[in-house]
Amino acid sequence: MSIRAEEIVFPTEAGLYCAPGGFHVDPLRPVPHALVTHGHSDHARPGHGTVTATRQTLEIMAIRHGEDFADSRRIAEGPMRIGGVTVSFHPAGHVLGSAQVLIAPDQGPRILISGDYCRSPNPVCQPFEPVACDVFVTEATFGLPVFRHPDPLAEMARLIASMAEFPDRPHLVGAYALGKAQRVIALARAAGHDRPIAIHGALKRLCDYHVEQGIALGPLVPATEPGDAQLILAPPSAFASPWVQRFRDPVLAYASGWMAVRARARQRRIELPLVISDHADWPQLTATIRELSPQEVWITHGAEDGLLRWCEIEGIPARPLRLVGYEDEAE
Amino acid sequence: MKAFARLLERLAFTAGRNAKLTILSHYLAATPDPDRGWALAALTGTLDLRQVSPSLLRRLSGERVDEQLFALSYDFVGDLAETIALIWPETPVADPTPEVPLSQAVALLRETGKLSLPAAIAAMLDRLTPPERLAFLKLATGNMRVGVSARLARIALAQAGPRSVEEIEEIWHGLEPPYLPLFAWLAGGERPAAAALAPFRPVMLSTPVSSDQLAGLDPADYLAEWKWDGIRVQAVAEGGQRRLYSRTGEDIGAAFPDLVEALEFEGTLDGELLIRRGAEIAPFADLQRRLGRKAVSRAMMHSHPAGLRLYDVLTWRGEDLRPLPLAERRARLEAADFPGGRIDLSPILPFASWDELARLRADPPSPVIEGVMIKRRDAPYLAGRPRGPWFKWKHDPMVIDAVLLYAQSGHGKRSGFFSDFTFGLWQGEDLVPVGKAYFGFTDEELRELDRFVRRNTVQRFGPVRQVAPLLVLEVAFEGLNRSARHRSGLAMRFPRISRIRWDKPAAEADRLETLQAML
Numbered sequence: 001m002s003i004r005a006e007e008i009v010f011p012t013e014a015g016l017y018c019a020p021g022g023f024h025v026d027p028l029r030p031v032p033h034a035l036v037t038h039g040h041s042d043h044a045r046p047g048h049g050t051v052t053a054t055r056q057t058l059e060i061m062a063i064r065h066g067e068d069f070a071d072s073r074r075i076a077e078g079p080m081r082i083g084g085v086t087v088s089f090h091p092a093g094h095v096l097g098s099a100q101v102l103i104a105p106d107q108g109p110r111i112l113i114s115g116d117y118c119r120s121p122n123p124v125c126q127p128f129e130p131v132a133c134d135v136f137v138t139e140a141t142f143g144l145p146v147f148r149h150p151d152p153l154a155e156m157a158r159l160i161a162s163m164a165e166f167p168d169r170p171h172l173v174g175a176y177a178l179g180k181a182q183r184v185i186a187l188a189r190a191a192g193h194d195r196p197i198a199i200h201g202a203l204k205r206l207c208d209y210h211v212e213q214g215i216a217l218g219p220l221v222p223a224t225e226p227g228d229a230q231l232i233l234a235p236p237s238a239f240a241s242p243w244v245q246r247f248r249d250p251v252l253a254y255a256s257g258w259m260a261v262r263a264r265a266r267q268r269r270i271e272l273p274l275v276i277s278d279h280a281d282w283p284q285l286t287a288t289i290r291e292l293s294p295q296e297v298w299i300t301h302g303a304e305d306g307l308l309r310w311c312e313i314e315g316i317p318a319r320p321l322r323l324v325g326y327e328d329e330a331e
Numbered sequence: 332m333k334a335f336a337r338l339l340e341r342l343a344f345t346a347g348r349n350a351k352l353t354i355l356s357h358y359l360a361a362t363p364d365p366d367r368g369w370a371l372a373a374l375t376g377t378l379d380l381r382q383v384s385p386s387l388l389r390r391l392s393g394e395r396v397d398e399q400l401f402a403l404s405y406d407f408v409g410d411l412a413e414t415i416a417l418i419w420p421e422t423p424v425a426d427p428t429p430e431v432p433l434s435q436a437v438a439l440l441r442e443t444g445k446l447s448l449p450a451a452i453a454a455m456l457d458r459l460t461p462p463e464r465l466a467f468l469k470l471a472t473g474n475m476r477v478g479v480s481a482r483l484a485r486i487a488l489a490q491a492g493p494r495s496v497e498e499i500e501e502i503w504h505g506l507e508p509p510y511l512p513l514f515a516w517l518a519g520g521e522r523p524a525a526a527a528l529a530p531f532r533p534v535m536l537s538t539p540v541s542s543d544q545l546a547g548l549d550p551a552d553y554l555a556e557w558k559w560d561g562i563r564v565q566a567v568a569e570g571g572q573r574r575l576y577s578r579t580g581e582d583i584g585a586a587f588p589d590l591v592e593a594l595e596f597e598g599t600l601d602g603e604l605l606i607r608r609g610a611e612i613a614p615f616a617d618l619q620r621r622l623g624r625k626a627v628s629r630a631m632m633h634s635h636p637a638g639l640r641l642y643d644v645l646t647w648r649g650e651d652l653r654p655l656p657l658a659e660r661r662a663r664l665e666a667a668d669f670p671g672g673r674i675d676l677s678p679i680l681p682f683a684s685w686d687e688l689a690r691l692r693a694d695p696p697s698p699v700i701e702g703v704m705i706k707r708r709d710a711p712y713l714a715g716r717p718r719g720p721w722f723k724w725k726h727d728p729m730v731i732d733a734v735l736l737y738a739q740s741g742h743g744k745r746s747g748f749f750s751d752f753t754f755g756l757w758q759g760e761d762l763v764p765v766g767k768a769y770f771g772f773t774d775e776e777l778r779e780l781d782r783f784v785r786r787n788t789v790q791r792f793g794p795v796r797q798v799a800p801l802l803v804l805e806v807a808f809e810g811l812n813r814s815a816r817h818r819s820g821l822a823m824r825f826p827r828i829s830r831i832r833w834d835k836p837a838a839e840a841d842r843l844e845t846l847q848a849m850l
Binding site: 144145146147148158162166172239240241243244245248249250252260262265267268269272273303305306310313 | 461
């Protein structure tokens, strides 16, 4: 007799749990066995017994939380037998090392947990791989039809144009330390900006790691000694700290999908909002659901009401998991 | 339309005046006619377009987007035009359509009849990219809100070309969008004839002076008069055309038809706009009630009648008097007759020494006087703010000791510094916010204030920090009005931080009653 999807995977206090496999996916609190989709800190927390993830995600966790972030680690490679299910990891196109987790019971529905994902070309990570599944567990960070991320190169062109228009003003770009910062650097390089780019200390180790992994970022200098670097990257939190005071009359920019909404940019007092996102936008979310054509859609976090309504219109069974603890600000 | 959309977006997010000017002057220099002229008109509010109602826009988007999805999105975005710009479905087009010029969007909003307007707007939205859609919808709803005054636009024009802002102001009011003759002139062509009668002439402004600086000057070289606390205006009547301009050249006549009607002369006069009831001059707050209106009621004109108190004359019966010395201009003004009681001359103050003038300044005959003006007898009427011929010698400001309550970080040069300060006064055991100040301190003091805020933050509200009520700020201000919009019921004019009282305990700061008593 076939087992129902809700009996294989369901939300618990600690996060999404796979009962026959005995593991959690991206748990919010310490658990015996965690499968981690990617290295963002709200998904990849320290203190678990065993962590199974891609090699790059494990290395990123070690960089962020120290080598002892878990009792043991297991590199996800090919199909793996975990408890009573077969598990495989597939690229999610979100950040370096990011993966979707496919859970296949011997009998019963195949459940694909996307983690955070993105379908736009991204020079700093492998592209999203569509995987056939019966239940698609999707994020919905940008699950409203107002979110249509523009071409990131066009956004970069706006930054380059502003640097030309205000050659004497340093341009400070707020960018999340893992993924977004390296993507912004790669975009700047692709747009022909080959001068040194200054980076905040909090970005250094992750930038170095990307370079070690074969992703060219060009010349980087510390923001404390920027020389004549006009482009400076920092985690957004640095904008509220005295760190900013070292720059004379800076243009504050911020690279995030949220910058599509003006009120969000104003709230942060951003002068140059750059709509550059590592998450699927509305057309990508809906196109992915159409492409995978699952029997059911589960929505983990984000603007689930919008995506639920779309599924209702399309006649696709969908339900929200209402997982809390994943921050949309991590964009 | 793409360049216009980019312009609007940059202006909307840029707070600094100089940065705004750079963006605007670059746009004006780089954009071809007639689009740049239409953009200029749109920004300065001189474009007369068909106004599209929010309900029409909602109806149009309702035809394209699921109602629930629209409601969820609108709720998130918070602005109707922005929501529609972002949510409008992309229509796949076989070959990329050529870019829509701004002039075409303007023509649509100027010329389309009411019945065909909805379909025309929808068809236009289909052709535009999201940023262009937002720019178009802002045009259509007449809601630019990018913080560009006509004055700022004229300064940008001056920066983009070889003409001074004063030269541009002289001809500005005779011009119509899209301003082709203006741009041709700025490119080196012929100066457009000041087509309109009663144009604005650039105003002469003064610089502040202290008693120490006055000591080095000979009182015999100067005339003095009261500095009235109204609004400096230029009243022009030429060939039956009458206009009232602010000192930055905005036509404010629509708000003061009673005064405009009384401009029964032929010439250009410089004076102070005041509310006057017979001989009594009303406080600035009364004048404020009549500002910024598109139309004014009979009752308001009756209860708050506008008057003009004259300082100077620029032209008279076709003759340009600006090159004459002040003493001669004043004589011409005194020889003229202004019947009707709304217009009179600001009196000349008799004084032989600066001490004598100081005594007059200390005890003015009306509370609506904010100091004295000191002007060289032999100075011509010069455009702009030349240093020397005209001084303003204001009263000492009012001051109050208040407690710092909240701080917010600034923009541009003040990025990363807490530089916008909200302060309060005691009422019983509580501190009531009474105002906000952004300046008055030195760069060094700003660094000290920033450190204080960071060390004493008790709570954060987004970008705003609440600080422990420990630091006393001496706040100087120019006047005080009653205000229903402020919790304290009072609004200060021009408040700034005059001193940081590191030495004074917060408990000894002033009480709200003290401020109320200053009214």
